[in-house]
Amino acid sequence: MLFYRVVHLIVARGxxxxxxxxxxGRERLPKTGGYILAPxxxxxxxxxxxxxxxxxxxxFMGKVQVFKIPVVGALFTALGGFPVQRDGTDRKAVRDxxxxxxxxxxxxxxxxxxxxxxxxxxxxxxxxxxxxxxxxVPIVPVGMAGTEDILRGHRSKLPHFGRVAMVVGEPIYPVAxxxxxxxxxAVTELxxxxxxxxxxxxxxxxxxRVNR
Numbered sequence: 001m002l003f004y005r006v007v008h009l010i011v012a013r014g015x016x017x018x019x020x021x022x023x024x025g026r027e028r029l030p031k032t033g034g035y036i037l038a039p040x041x042x043x044x045x046x047x048x049x050x051x052x053x054x055x056x057x058x059x060f061m062g063k064v065q066v067f068k069i070p071v072v073g074a075l076f077t078a079l080g081g082f083p084v085q086r087d088g089t090d091r092k093a094v095r096d097x098x099x100x101x102x103x104x105x106x107x108x109x110x111x112x113x114x115x116x117x118x119x120x121x122x123x124x125x126x127x128x129x130x131x132x133x134x135x136x137v138p139i140v141p142v143g144m145a146g147t148e149d150i151l152r153g154h155r156s157k158l159p160h161f162g163r164v165a166m167v168v169g170e171p172i173y174p175v176a177x178x179x180x181x182x183x184x185x186a187v188t189e190l191x192x193x194x195x196x197x198x199x200x201x202x203x204x205x206x207x208x209r210v211n212r
Contacts (some may be wrong), residue, residue: 012049046146050108053115059105064084086207097109109127129191130182133186136174144205145209146162169201172193
């Protein structure tokens with residue numbers, strides 16, 4: 001935990017200071033218990049920015065390839081990351097995720113999957129909704145604006161040092177299941193709700209960044 005705090009201070013808080021990040025809606029985050037933090041995804045820099053949204057230790061589910069990148073993989077692990085196969089067959093990652101949530105830790109999942117471009121939220125994958133229903137925890141959408149401009153969206157290979165704005169939405173609570181398998185309709189409904197809420201906070205974050 002001490003190592004996490006040190007890395008969090010240097011990498012996450014350092015990134016927030018460097019990019020003059022403004023965060024709105026932190027008071028909406030659950031103070032205790034597990035929940036899924038579901039940010040928009042436009043850059044690798046979304047990792048430290050997601051970690052700075054809450055003072056609580058967060059865990060990350062990330063594709064295996066990230067852990068093979070020098071330095072990035074080590075920092076990702078230090079920030080609480082663990083690998084998952086993107087083909088949807090990694091049952092261990094699902095079990096690990098549920099254990100993390102039941103242990104009362106926040107878990108970051110990027111519901112768009114891979115990094116996207118532009119101001120429109122891409123069609124969401126169903127994993128976040130499935131885990132929320134399975135673990136009976138809320139999903140908190142987070143819009144992150146400005147992260148795409150750091151490493152992408154320009155021709156220079158050097159990072160840009162613009163401003164970042166983040167807006168935390170209201171927690172979305174899944175309907176409690178009576179037991180047994182998670183119903184497909186329930187996952188679809190929760191995914192659709194998350195998509196709408198995530199677009200709203202992403203729009204709000206982009207507006208906040210422009211008008212600040």
